Amino acid sequence: MYLRKYFLITIVLVFINYKLILCDQDISISSLPNPIIFKRDGIFKKYKVISYLGHGVQGSVFLIEDIQTKEKFALKVQPKKTHLTCNYIAELFKTYLRHENIVEFYGYYNDSNYEYLLFEYLPITLLDYLDNNIETFINFLFIMKQMLDVLNFLRVQKIVIGDFKFDNMMLAENLKIKAIDFGHAVFEKKQKRLFSDKDIKNGKNNHKKYLYIAPEIRNGQRCSSIADIYSFGYVSREYINDVTIKDGKVSDFFEQCLIPDPKIRISADVALIHPIFNTLYDFVFCFADIKNFEISDNDTKIKLHDRIIYYRHPKYSFELHCCCSKNKREFSKFKLNQNQKLLQRKTTNQEEAEQRAYKLLKFRAVVGNHVLPIQHLTFSYHNELKKLFLKLNIEQVKYKVVKNTLKEKTTRKKIMIKILGISVLIIVMAECLLLSIIYRINNIKNK
Known part of the structure; x- marks a missing residue:
């Protein structure tokens, strides 16, 4: 009797553990609806599952394809009876996690068995x-x-x-x-x-x-x-x-x-802003010596006026204040207090790098209502900043060429004036000498 009871308890425990293991295992493709009908941008669309991608927290991830457009997406699927609901994650993405370095979220959906989260697909x-x-x-x-x-x-x-x-x-x-x-x-x-x-x-x-x-x-x-x-x-x-x-x-x-x-x-x-990242900004230089200009390149417009650059782009517009521009605006979200300054510890080979890091902090990037260090510009803005300084470098070269040309012209003009002055002086001296000779000849004849 005891052995029978023990055997039954063992069977029950094994069954429970098996169920727990099954709950924790990845969801199979065959258990999913085919096709999956998902509401995106207010429209119901059909998707087919292509392959299994992996297992995340409380769910499995699949590669799916829009049957009509052939566009690929990542779909996270989890059973409804889990302690962490997908709806919570969906609200987190919709309300708080909107950033270009965070995966793009497209929507949440649920049916009788599963909850679904639709994301952009990254391979x-x-x-x-x-x-x-x-x-x-x-x-x-x-x-x-x-x-x-x-x-x-x-x-x-x-x-x-x-x-x-x-x-x-x-x-x-x-x-x-x-x-x-x-x-x-x-x-x-x-x-x-x-x-x-x-x-x-x-x-x-x-x-x-x-x-x-x-x-x-x-x-x-x-x-x-x-x-x-x-x-x-x-x-x-x-x-x-x-x-x-x-x-x-x-x-x-x-x-x-x-x-x-x-x-x-x-x-x-x-x-x-740590000096370790200095090399990412080797292209940045003071543009105070460049004269005001305005140029357009496709959809991008660049205007330099009084040491402030106005960079107009369809998606990534900003202002850039030169490191030496007057009346700098304070950073809106960043302040390096005394304790944080002490974090930038100096070593024998680090002082120059730190000076460069702090010089970079003198620039101001204005994005919308926010005034930022250029080191806080995210991926796309950073790339636009590189394009901007490439243009500035061209303008700087143009300015130097014009400046040198004007300098050469000025130098040439000065030389010509000197030559002309010397020529006039020689002519005057020659005339004086000629008059002196004529005067002496006349005196000799009179005697």
């Missing part, structure tokens, strides 16, 4: 890309800058990703990166713990695979968006170490990202 994760490509240091810096742009945006929104890593980043064209997985994201005011008291007691929180997560999150403490800086610094340093870059600026930067105490850890807005 490769940043982790896969870096695992299969040896990227140049300057290109990796540009990738790092974009990740910090995302974290700076989330800092303002007071959102913590909590699980920042390279396989939660996708790669688009021209090394543009996009954050995709916000399943663990929380607001600073409404937090949930990633590690329970039991996890902490058993040491699970300090397992090797979780060391990229900030200490305050692993220890079950309240955290702010600065926790993601730790994760960013950890995974970025791992890649930097693999390519063996030895530079004082690099070491200093990661030391500041990986400070265990979040109160003194560098924040995303300050990290973006």
Whole structure:
């Protein structure tokens, strides 16, 4: 009897565990509707599932195709009976997560079995890309800058990703990166713990695979968006170490990202102006000596007036105030206080780099109502800034050519005046000499 009872209990436990495993497993393609009818932009459209892409927090991701337009999308699907509803994620994307370095969200839908989230499709994760490509240091810096742009945006929104890593980043064209997985994201005011008291007691929180997560999150403490800086610094340093870059600026930067105490850890807005990123702005120069001009190139108009550039673009318009322009406007979202200035520690080979970083801070970019350091300009604005300085460089060369031409003309004119003056003097002297000779001849004849 006892054995029979024990056997039945064992069968029940195995069945329950099997059910739990099934719930945690990826959803199969065959279990999905075919076609999937999804409402996008107020219109119901039909999609067919092409392939399975992977597993995210509480759901599976599939590559799907619009049957009519053949446009591809990423569809996240999860069963309705999960503790984290897709509707919450949908509201997060619709209301807060609108940024060019965050995956574009197209809509939410549900049926009797599943919830669906529709996103733009990006074919490769940043982790896969870096695992299969040896990227140049300057290109990796540009990738790092974009990740910090995302974290700076989330800092303002007071959102913590909590699980920042390279396989939660996708790669688009021209090394543009996009954050995709916000399943663990929380607001600073409404937090949930990633590690329970039991996890902490058993040491699970300090397992090797979780060391990229900030200490305050692993220890079950309240955290702010600065926790993601730790994760960013950890995974970025791992890649930097693999390519063996030895530079004082690099070491200093990661030391500041990986400070265990979040109160003194560098924040995303300050990290973006660190000298490690100076090389991304080698194209920037003072344009005070260039005369006012106005040019048009296709849909872009550039006007320089009194050391302020007005850059008009269909999507990415801004003003740029020169580093030496008068009556500078204060930054609207950024202020480097005394404690943060001390974070920019000097080493023997770092002083010049820091001077360059602070000189860059003297420029002002005005986007809408916001006054920003140029280091805070995101991917598209950064690329437009490069195009702008290419134009400025051409204008500067033109100005120098005109200036040199005028200088040559002035020099030539001065030489001609001198020659003419000397010629006149010679003629006058010759006439005087001739008159003197004539006078003497006449005197001799009179005698």
